[in-house]
Amino acid sequence: MPKVKRPRGSGGSGSASAAAVAVGNVPLAEQILQSDSVKPVTRVKRRGKDGQNGGGGGEGDEYVDERLSRRILEQARIQQEELEAEHGAAAGREQPRKRTTVLGPSSKDGDSDTDDDEWPSLEKAAAMEKEDYCEEMTVNPEDEKAIEMFMNKNPPLRRTLADIIMEKITEKQTEVETVLSKYRSGKLPKAFKIIPALSNWEQILYITEPETWTAAAMYQATRIFSSNLKERMAQRFYNLVLLPRIRDDIAEYKRLNFHLYMALKKALFKPGAWFKGILLPLCESGTCTLREAIIVGSILAKCSIPVLHSGAAMLKIAEMEYSGANSIFLRLLIDKKYALPFRVVDALVFHFLSFRTDKRTLPVLWHQCLLTFAQRYKEDLSSEQKEALLELLKFHSHTQISPEIRRELVNSKCRDVEVMQPAAME
Known part of the structure; x- marks a missing residue:
């Protein structure tokens, strides 16, 4: 028996009645076979509010809904204001307002976004900012005095970047001075260890006030400077820092502190600098006492010194x-x-x-x-x-x-x- 072709419809009420008529003319066996087979489903695309079918002509695609477009513009404006607030571009200032372009059709009830802002171009924004900055303000002196009456009488000091940098430098300087003036054992500050690597190490060392160092700090400093400075620079450290401290300690206590004695011994790590910075200046001064000569001479007797330097x-x-x-x-x-x-x-x-x-x-x-x-x-x-x-x-x-x-x-x-x-x- 030949199959009866079913009419194609859009699924409306008219198509349902036509299908009922068609089914009434088909035999019962054919109806049973058709009920077991897979029936094609026709989808109807609906666009817009009226539920009309969108397939068929050039009018299938319509504009975005005006309410949706207004929300999009509102969110974009909010994001732009947040960015400007972060970068300080337009904080506390109201931008000129212009009418926006409607993406969808205008509503009949007058509910369009005629009050939304249009994003200005870069040239217009620059011109508007220039106008805002160049605008002259006239202030009433009486109002200004009235406001000053309610201002803080002791305002906090304003700090610039230079003030912050100098504060950090002073903090590190105070830390090094405090540590070296109370040092007994342990590690020295890292800021002090890098002084020998600086080109102006003498000025930085003078800031730390070597005359206030403890004897243990002087020993640690001698270890660092004798190891990291060249012979000529180590000679200056021995002559300007170590030797005066040794002579003062001997004159004050009639003996030499153990840490200072070890510093004097450790300084022989560079024998040329030791002779030029300590021994020869001590002899040339003409004021070397017998006690100083015996203490410094004991270093010569105990340590091994190359013949060229000794000669x-x-x-x-x-x-x-x-x-x-x-x-x-x-x-x-x-x-x-x-x-x-x-x-x-x-x-x-x-x-x-x-x-x-x-x-x-x-x-x-x-x-x-x-x-x-x-x-x-x-x-x-x-x-x-x-x-x-x-x-x-x-x-x-x-x-x-x-x-x-x-x-x-x-x-x-x-x-x-x-x-x-x-x-x-x-």
Whole structure:
């Protein structure tokens, strides 16, 4: 039996009656078969409020609803005002109001967004801001005085960026000063550790007031500066900071603090800077006391020092104007038994021979230094130098020390004799 074609409809009341008529003409078997099969569903697209079918002509798409467009513009305006409030572009100022363009058809009841604002262009916004800023304001003096009566009489100080930066610097400076003036043990502030890396480290160090540091802080500072500064810069730190503190401590307490003594010993990490910044200035001052010479000299006796630095220091001390401290330092350096160059040996000989015209009674330290020199370097002297030293003993003699010096010089070989003997054998 052939199938009966069903009429296509839009699902309205007319289509339902037509389907009923069509079903009445179809046999019962065909109706049963059609009820079991899948029936195509026709969708009807509805747009707009009136529920009309939108498929069929060029009028299928309509404008956005005016209420929806008003909400969109309102939300956009709110977001723009929030952005301007955040960036301070238009805080507290009312923008000029203009009529907006309606996206949808105008309503008949006059409920359109004729009161909404239109977003101005950049040029217009700049012009409006310029007009607002350039507008002159006239203030009534009486009103101004009336408002001033209710103002705060003690307003808080305004702080600029420079004030904040200076406050931070002062805070760190005060922190470092407080820590170093009360330091006993533990870690130092990180701000202090980076001072040796700065180009103007002397000015920064002066701000921390080294004269108020504790002895333990001075030791830690010496460790840091001796390790991180070059020899020339370390010499300045030793001479300007460490040496005055050591001399003041010895003069005040008649002994040297343990931490300062360790700082003086740690400073020998750079021997060249130590001699130029501590030992030689101490000798050149002419005011080095016996106590200071013994304390500083004990560092020379305990520590190992390269021969070049010691030889250069001996050469410089021998050429200085004599003081009792010079004899102590020379004796300690001579007693380290270096293999000195002949230039240094000759400078020491001339140092002792310079006292032939000195009418003063020389201290025992001078005689002890000459005895130590004769014991250590008697075979490095020439025959002429030995004879000159023996003549010197006639002018400046000591009852117990001078015979020992004479015995050492007489019972030793000369350096020029060793050179002459191989030539005579040939």
